[in-house]
Structure formats: structure tokens, C-alpha cells
Amino acid sequence: MSDDSNVQFSEREALLFHSEGRPGKIEIIASKPMATQRDLALAYSPGVAVPVLAIAADPATAYDYTAKGNLVAVISNGTAILGLGNLGALASKPVMEGKAVLFKRFADVDAIDIELKTEDVDRFIDAVELMEPSFGGINLEDIKAPECFIIEQTLRERMNIPVFHDDQHGTAIITAAGLINACLLTGRHMSEVKVVVNGAGAAAIACTELIKAMGVRHDNVIMCDRSGVIYQGRTESMDQWKSAHAANTTTRTLTEALVGADVFLGLSAAGALKPEMVKDMAARPIIFAMANPDPEITPPEAMAARPDAIVATGRSDYPNQVNNVLGFPFIFRGALDVRATGINDAMKIAAANAIAELARERVPEEVAAAYGVQHSFGPAYIIPAPFDPRLMENVPVAVAKAAMDSGVATKPILDMEAYRQKLRGRLNPTTSVLTLAYEGARAHPKRVLFAEGEEEVVMRAAIAFREGGYGTPVLVGRDDVPDRLKALGVADPESYELHNSRNSPLVPDMVDFLYERLQRRGYLRRDCERMINQDRNIFGAVLLQMGHADAMITGITRTYAHTMREVRRVIDPEVGRTPFGIHLMVGQSHTVFMADTTINERPSAEELADIAEGTATVARRMGHEPRVAFLSYSTFGNPEGRWLENIRAAVGVLDGRNVSFEYEGDMAPDVALNPKQLANYPFARLSGPANVLIMPGLQSANISAKLLRELGGDAVIGPMLVGMEKSVQIAPMTSTASELVTLAVLAAGGIAR
Ligand SMILES: NC(=O)C1=CN([C@@H]2O[C@H](COP(=O)(O)OP(=O)(O)OC[C@H]3O[C@@H](n4cnc5c(N)ncnc54)[C@H](OP(=O)(O)O)[C@@H]3O)[C@@H](O)[C@H]2O)C=CC1
Ligand SMILES: CC(=O)C(=O)O
Ligand SMILES: [Mg+2]
Structure with a gap:
């Protein structure tokens, strides 16, 4: 965008990103095979009649026979799109699609955007209420205040699934988490801090309510809107929600209100906070400028005016991203998994504490390596990064427990440790590693x-x-x-x-x-x-x-x-190494590494063993514990054939090298990848399906990789060239610009070596 700092992309690039290939950001993919007449007959009439009758007899079975239980609607009327204002339902669609993909990316929640063309509160409420059968939860988004308060409150009363206006409560939860930690770092107590909230809309009111519930005193909060301070007795542009936070104060402007204030919470609009305004704040001021896409003040401006400040924004390109993306995917994950009937205060507070605690824990190696040393708990790291893989474990567990304890879970989780493990398996570590x-x-x-x-x-x-x-x-x-x-x-x-x-x-x-x-x-x-x-x-x-x-x-x-x-x-190969190529097949929850897909036509046993070791190293760098299969058309020598010698000998070579990963072969791909097939060979030394496939020769390897690239459902990355003395990557001729950037990043970062 065209702000004066930290420019990350041009407007043209943002438009191209959305228009290239299939327009927009989402598509729907069938989760069952749809290949044969029989599949279709089961998926649709007549087979579909059977679950219809089952659900009619017992509505709870909708969670067993349909996608309802993992499906969230992201619903807006476009009246408060980010900080851009009321631009209408249609213009809000890119944001709602974006939110839907974040649900998937961060917490494996399927989400669909729904834009409703009405500013009439009753029509909006009726439309959403009627959708209850379709969804496991409702995420209301970018609806302006005060209508959003009436809409959410009414829907919560009328609906039996979680209804959550994320701009209110998601933001409040993350803000609370950030504030807990900023107070800890500056030695403040919630009961003492003087807070100025700029904005009196959905996000600002909810944040103020939550921090007051956590101990900030009513008398210590001054809220401002476009007309300045909201003081007791003010009549201009007031409503019941603003009145509830009207302050007993003689200050009338944001500048006056900020004199001596400890905390600024901005949930208003770009540029609303001027550098001169923060000059009179208390020592070590806490400045959360959370307007999107551009904050009330940029961190460089704020730090120039107040070098002693702790500054946070809603953006990912500055330190301390206080953005609701840290919360909503994981909060819904936990709520859906216990089939909660709502998201109550206990669940919100549990989420805030879980997020705050995470920032105080030791930063995982991979996150620290990516960000550098400043990413340990401190002024430039008061809140975890959104792709911190621990969020997916800690927050849903905290939310699910709180739902169970507060009596809104209709399907309690009996084994929390098993649940935690399952959460871990829902996300593919490759995506975190790529982000990192x-x-x-x-x-x-x-x-x-x-x-x-x-x-x-x-x-x-x-x-x-x-x-x-x-x-x-x-x-x-x-x-x-x-x-x-x-x-x-x-x-x-x-x-x-x-x-x-x-x-x-x-x-x-x-x-x-x-x-x-x-x-x-x-x-x-x-x-x-x-x-x-x-x-x-x-x-x-x-x-x-x-x-x-x-x-x-x-x-x-x-x-x-x-x-x-x-x-x-x-450029030569690195001394003692066999250069080779790796293709990665990246799915939602798994990655399969395939090598050598580019160089060695008929690798010897030694070369196959080298390729296996090199690929296992790359797999580990990308967050996967390698399980290597030497692929063949045969499994353990059956059927016999002329080309098996090298493959079988490669296993022996690795035996002699004392490597620290699992490997086995020769085996056919279905044995390597399908646990049922693998179970026919109980002696096999793989503890689960293989994730590193070592191909017997270039013919089969290159053909397979290209077939997968052209026909496969998963994203294919590569080939990555490994084993050269300098980092060189040879991209496919059909690469897109973003594929080239990914290769460049992998090459520069030493992952593809
Ligand atoms: N970082 C994050 O995660 C999130 C950030 N936000 C951001 O918060 C902002 C508000 O969103 P939301 O509450 O949904 O929107 P609303 O439309 O509900 O509220 C906007 C509020 O901001 C006030 N406002 C606008 N301009 C100014 C200004 N220059 N000075 C003081 N107050 C101003 C409005 O005042 P008035 O009442 O007088 O009209 C109104 O009270 C947006 O920028 C949004 O991007 C929201 C959610 C999450
Ligand atoms: C992040 C978000 O929800 C907003 O800015 O509206
Ligand atoms: Mg929003």
C-alpha cells in the first residue's frame, strides 16, 4: 500500500493477487470422490435420502452427515469495512473471503463469506437467523456501531450456535492479551492505568467493556469519537452504548485527554493520532494504534515522538500485531470442537489469557530464527505472531475447557491431551515453515x-x-x-x-x-x-x-x-554430495517430499542413499520427522525384476551409515502411503505412512512430479535443487512470479541446500 513506511506491495500487485487465475480467494472442493455413477448416486439422489431421514429423526446427526460442524459463515453488510468506512456489502467481499481463508489456513475451519445487502437491522437479523441450519457458527464482521450491538445481541438470544462479532470481541480479546503484557512490562496494574480510547464503535466499545471487566477503573477511561471526548452530559451524536462510557471530565479533545494517560487504544481511523499528541502521555506510554489498513499513527512516527513507548498496530509488517486474526480462528476451533451453543465471557477471557501467556513463554526456535533476537518477550514482542504454531494448540484447548466449565459445551472433550495432539495434526508444519x-x-x-x-x-x-x-x-x-x-x-x-x-x-x-x-x-x-x-x-x-x-x-x-x-x-556439486531435485506436495495437513525428480537418470545404490539423506535433512528443516520409502513397482522384492538391485542395495547402504531417521524399501507407492497396505508388512520399519519418497530413477520421478503438478490437488513446490556448492535454483518454465519468490526465499534462507 502507499503509506510512507515499510511498503510491502504495490496496489497493482494487490489487484493482480486477487484477479490472477481463478478470481477471488476461495473455491469449494468436494470432500468425497465424485468419479463414478455410484459416487453420484450416493452423494445425491437417491443415496442422499438416507442421511436426510436420519437428520429429520435426530437433528444432532447433522454434525455426523454434513459439513455443518466445521462450517462458519463470515457475514457482513459492509457498513464498517476495516477502517475504510461504509462501502457497501459487495465491496466487503474481498475482506470476508480473506477472513474465510484465514479460518482455513490457521485453524482448518471451513468458512464461507456471505454479504447481505441491507442496512436494516431487522432484515439483517432475520436473514442470519434463517441460516442457522447451515452452519456450526456465525462470525459477524465489519458491521458498524451501534447497529452491530443490536444485531449480535438479538442473534445470540435467538440462535443456538455460536454468534460472535469479531470486530467487537475478537479485537477485545487480543487487545486485552496485549495490554496484560504491556502492563507487566511497564510495571503497571490494571486498576491504576489511565486509558484513552479513540473510537466509540464496535471494536472500541467491546475493548473498553472487556478491559473494565478485567479491572481497569471506569473513572480512568476517557473515550473519544469524531466529535472529541465523550463526557457526561454530552448530547451531540450519542447513543446508549457511548453514554455507558461517558467520562466525568473537563477535557474535550483527544489532545487534552491524552495528557498524563498511560494507554492509548485506537480503534478509529488512519492518522487520527498526531505525534505531538503523544508527547504529553505518561512515561513508557502504551500505544495501540489498531485501525486498519493504516493505523492511527505509524510505529516510526510514534517512536520518534516517544522513544520510551510500547507500540502495537493491527498490521503484520510492524512488530506487535494486535489483530483479531490471532484469535478468531482458534476461538471458533475450540467452540466448534465442543459444539458450544455460544461464545461466552469465560471463553473470551480464557482465550485472552492463553494468548498473553504464549507471548511470555520461550519463543520456539523456528520463530526466533525467523525474527531475530528481539522476538523474546519484551516491548517489541508483547503478543505472539499469528502463525505461531502453538496458538493452534493452546487457544482452542483453553476455549474448549472454558466452554465445558461454563456449561455451554454440548459435546465435551473427554481426553484433552488427545485433543491437543489432534489439533497439532490438523495443520501442516510446512506452511508455518514457509511463512517463517x-x-x-x-x-x-x-x-x-x-x-x-x-x-x-x-x-x-x-x-x-x-x-x-x-x-x-x-x-x-x-x-x-x-x-x-x-x-x-x-x-x-x-x-x-x-x-x-x-x-x-x-x-x-x-x-x-x-x-x-x-x-x-x-x-x-x-x-x-x-x-x-x-x-x-x-x-x-x-x-x-x-x-x-x-x-x-x-x-x-x-x-x-x-x-x-x-x-x-x-558451479560444482558440494564436495562429497550428489546433487538432486526435490518436489514437495503440500496439502492442508501433510507434505510429501519426492526426490530425485530432476538430475540422476539411474542413481546407484550409494546415490540413492545420498538422495535419501539429503531429502530427510530438508524434510526436517521444514518441520517434518522423515519417514523414507525407497519406491519401486515391487514391494520387498515381489514381483522380481531387473531394476530392483540398486533400490534394495540402497537400504543396505543406509543400514551401514547409522542414520537417525526411519527408512524402508523397496516398496510400491500404495504400500508407502496407505497405512492399510503397510499393515500387510508388519515387519516394515516405518512407524507411519512415508513422507519422503525416493524414486528409483529419473523417468518415473520426473513423470510423477510433473503429473502431480498438472493434475494433483495439493500445491506442488519445486523442484528444489539440493547439493550444489552455491545456492542455485532452476525453476520450471511455467513458474508464476509468486512461485519464483518462494524459490528465491528458500534459496536465500538455506532451506533448499
Ligand atoms: N486490529 C484489529 O484487529 C481490528 C481493528 N479494527 C479497526 O478499528 C476501527 C473501527 O472499526 P469498527 O469499530 O468495526 O468500526 P465502527 O464503524 O463501528 O466504529 C468506528 C468508530 O471510529 C470513530 N472514528 C472514526 N474516525 C475517527 C477519528 N478521526 N477520530 C475519532 N474517532 C473516529 C467513529 O466515531 P463516530 O462514532 O463519531 O462516528 C466510530 O465511533 C477500524 O479502523 C478497524 O479497522 C476493528 C476490528 C479489529
Ligand atoms: C481486522 C479487522 O477485523 C478490521 O480491521 O476490521
Ligand atoms: Mg473487521
């Missing part, structure tokens, strides 16, 4: 060389890489690249580092380097000059070798094998 890899790249930015810098998709990737703050792109291309970057919306294209072999002053040294390397392999100096001048992969790889970049991305313009041949002229 991106954060890690931002914390430790590297120089990544894009060898095909004239290609539009590559330029778009380079722009995204730089604007995302993941590192410095180094482009190889002709002199017209800046003009073309400009055409893609870059304001300062000259600031991109560009190397053109036609006029680069580095060329003589590069030729020397290449000639030194290749002279005893039959190349003349003239050959080296020609390669440097004409071949961008060789030019790029020499730049990489000479230390002008930390990693290199190529592959868009030539086939993999051709590109690899060029790269290998300049």
Missing part, C-alpha cells in the same frame, strides 16, 4: 540474482521480492530493463541492480575466472568470452561464484536439463 522462511528472509535479507531479468514474470518476482523486504534482487538483463520495470509500476527502476554482459565492467575478471576454471577441460579463452557475453546463465553463475550474490534463480527460458548443463559449467 519469508519472515527469516526479511530479518536476514540476502542478495538473490535473477539470471533472466528481462522476462516479465521474473521482473515481477524481483519487484515482489524487493517490495516484500525479502532481500535485494540482482538482475541480469539488457539496458531496457529499467524502462520495463517502470512500465510494471516501479517508481525508481534505476535503483535496481542490473548487470548487462555487453557493458559490465566486471566482464574481464569474469572471463579470467571462467577461463581459469575451464582451461583444462578443453575450453579456449575465446570460448569463455563468448559464454560470458552470450549466455545469461553462465554470466549469472559466474557473478554468483565471484560473490556478487548469495543465491541465483533461473529456468524460465530454457529447459531444465539445458539450464543445468550451463550452470554446471560454472
